[in-house]
Amino acid sequence: MRIAIRATEEAIIRLLKAGHPLPADVVDRPEDTRLPVFQSVEAVPVKNYGIDGPGRIVVARGRKDVWFVDIKRRDAKLATKDGEQFVDMRDKLQARYPGQKVTGWLVTTADMDPKAKTMIAEKGCFATAGAAMR
Numbered sequence: 001m002r003i004a005i006r007a008t009e010e011a012i013i014r015l016l017k018a019g020h021p022l023p024a025d026v027v028d029r030p031e032d033t034r035l036p037v038f039q040s041v042e043a044v045p046v047k048n049y050g051i052d053g054p055g056r057i058v059v060a061r062g063r064k065d066v067w068f069v070d071i072k073r074r075d076a077k078l079a080t081k082d083g084e085q086f087v088d089m090r091d092k093l094q095a096r097y098p099g100q101k102v103t104g105w106l107v108t109t110a111d112m113d114p115k116a117k118t119m120i121a122e123k124g125c126f127a128t129a130g131a132a133m134r
Contacts, residue, residue, distance in 0.1 A: 007109045007131040009043040009058055012069045016041045016060045027105070027126040028117070036065040049096060051089055066097045072108040073133065083116025087123050107131050 005015075005026055021032040038060040046055050058069040070086055072078060083106075090104040104125040106112075112129040120127045 005107060005128050005131040007071050007073050007107050007133060009056065009071065012058045012071065012107065013041050013043065016058070016067065016069070022126070026128050028121070029126075033126070036062045036067070038062045038065075038067070046089070049089075049092060051092060057089075062100075064100055066093065066100045066102045067105065068093055068102070069105045069107055072106065072110070074108070074110050077110055078106075078108055078112045078116055078129070080113050080115045080119070083113065083119045083127075086116075086120060086125070090123060090125060109133055 005011075016035065016038060019035050019037065021034050024030060024032050027033055039062055041058065041060040043056050043058050046053050046057055058071070060067040068089070070089065072082070086104060086106050090102060093104075094102040104120070104123070106120060106125070106127045108129050109131050110129065112127060117127050117129075
């Protein structure tokens with residue numbers, strides 16, 4: 001089954017609720033990634049987690065795992081600085097949920113700097129570049 005990733009909160013929420021594995025080519029991994037079972041999946045303002053900015057993230061909470069998805073809809077390539085901000089956000093969420101494993105997924109419509117992608121992967125998180133706008 002081929003999954004097209006769309007850079008909208010609604011599409012990401014549907015995808016996480018459905019629980020289908022993420023295809024390896026979508027998240028640059030050697031094999032498909034199984035998703036945990038989530039009890040709640042919702043879009044929330046980043047300010048709820050003490051992070052500066054007007055944006056929102058999708059947070060999916062399960063018993064043992066917390067996933068968050070940061071959606072960047074832009075034309076300009078994501079730089080290393082964007083990767084650092086994403087990793088910082090992941091660290092803040094991990095501090096908020098100390099008993100659970102926090103995994104992040106950056107979804108962007110633009111291309112991504114290879115250094116940023118590597119930095120995100122080293123933290124055990126995922127990145128998808130070139131997602132569809134709608």
